[in-house]
Amino acid sequence: MNIPVLTIDGPSGAGKGTVSRAVAKKLGWHYLDSGSIYRSLAIAVLNAGVDLHNIETIVEVAQGMRLDFECGDELTVILNGDDITSRLGAETTGNTASMIAAYPEVRAVLLQKQKDFQRLPGLVADGRDMGTVVFPDAKYKIYLSASATERAKRRYKQLIEKGIGANLDQITRDIEERDRRDRERDTAPLAMAEDALYIDSSDMTIEQVIDKVINLVR
Numbered sequence: 001m002n003i004p005v006l007t008i009d010g011p012s013g014a015g016k017g018t019v020s021r022a023v024a025k026k027l028g029w030h031y032l033d034s035g036s037i038y039r040s041l042a043i044a045v046l047n048a049g050v051d052l053h054n055i056e057t058i059v060e061v062a063q064g065m066r067l068d069f070e071c072g073d074e075l076t077v078i079l080n081g082d083d084i085t086s087r088l089g090a091e092t093t094g095n096t097a098s099m100i101a102a103y104p105e106v107r108a109v110l111l112q113k114q115k116d117f118q119r120l121p122g123l124v125a126d127g128r129d130m131g132t133v134v135f136p137d138a139k140y141k142i143y144l145s146a147s148a149t150e151r152a153k154r155r156y157k158q159l160i161e162k163g164i165g166a167n168l169d170q171i172t173r174d175i176e177e178r179d180r181r182d183r184e185r186d187t188a189p190l191a192m193a194e195d196a197l198y199i200d201s202s203d204m205t206i207e208q209v210i211d212k213v214i215n216l217v218r
């Protein structure tokens with residue numbers, strides 16, 4: 001398939017979403033926020049009151065989940081007819097997503113849903129395993145990171161700006177715990193693809209990161 005894909009993988013708070021959206025807009029390409037698929041499943045599982053160790057039922061919820069993405073200025077996500085956008089960014093959602101994302105059976109159900117986003121004229125795909133598992137043949141691959149302290153500060157600021165109560169120490173602990181879980185899981189762990197370009201954004205502005213990524217593609 002000759003449809004170009006740019007993958008941007010990395011840990012929580014590195015700037016993947018911000019950079020991916022800006023780059024997709026500049027290039028006129030589609031955008032896949034794969035984390036929002038795992039986050040939506042987390043909400044579906046929490047809504048259904050399923051025990052997070054009950055893999056079989058989580059897989060059934062994933063199979064039956066109907067998701068619609070509406071791309072305006074902000075991404076709107078409709079889960080089984082309900083607008084869940086306001087719940088997507090919560091830390092509980094991200095942490096639950098990271099727990100259920102560790103199950104290979106869950107990842108297998110969500111794989112094709114993600115591949116289907118590859119459409120002309122191109123795709124920017126953001127996540128943990130975009131360059132390693134979902135789009136291993138992608139033409140352009142980035143691994144975007146930043147120190148855990150810097151990522152926690154960014155996440156804290158982002159939550160406060162959204163009017164969501166947050167505690168910096170708790171967020172730092174959550175980020176470290178999520179990093180560990182995402183890196184150590186057996187299936188599709190967070191890892192840099194061998195052919196990816198590594199960018200550490202700790203001391204870079206958002207614009208500097210966007211320029212670097214655009215230069216890679218052009």
Ligand SMILES: Nc1ncnc2c1ncn2[C@@H]1O[C@H](COP(=O)(O)OP(=O)(O)O)[C@@H](O)[C@H]1O
Nearest residue numbers: 012013014015016017018154158201204205206
């Ligand atoms: N280079 C940067 N410098 C400062 N803040 C940044 C930078 N990149 C991203 N941010 C901010 O950090 C927060 C998290 O970014 P986001 O794109 O959601 O990260 P990710 O998708 O990797 O979790 C956002 O509020 C964003 O504006």
Ligand SMILES: Nc1ccn([C@@H]2O[C@H](COP(=O)(O)OP(=O)(O)O)[C@@H](O)[C@H]2O)c(=O)n1
Nearest residue numbers: 012013034035036038097098101127128129
């Ligand atoms: N491609 C992906 C994307 C997300 N995820 C999981 O989903 C969680 C939430 O992803 P996200 O990209 O929305 O999280 P943030 O980086 O925005 O904090 C991650 O911690 C991962 O465990 C994944 O396993 N694979």
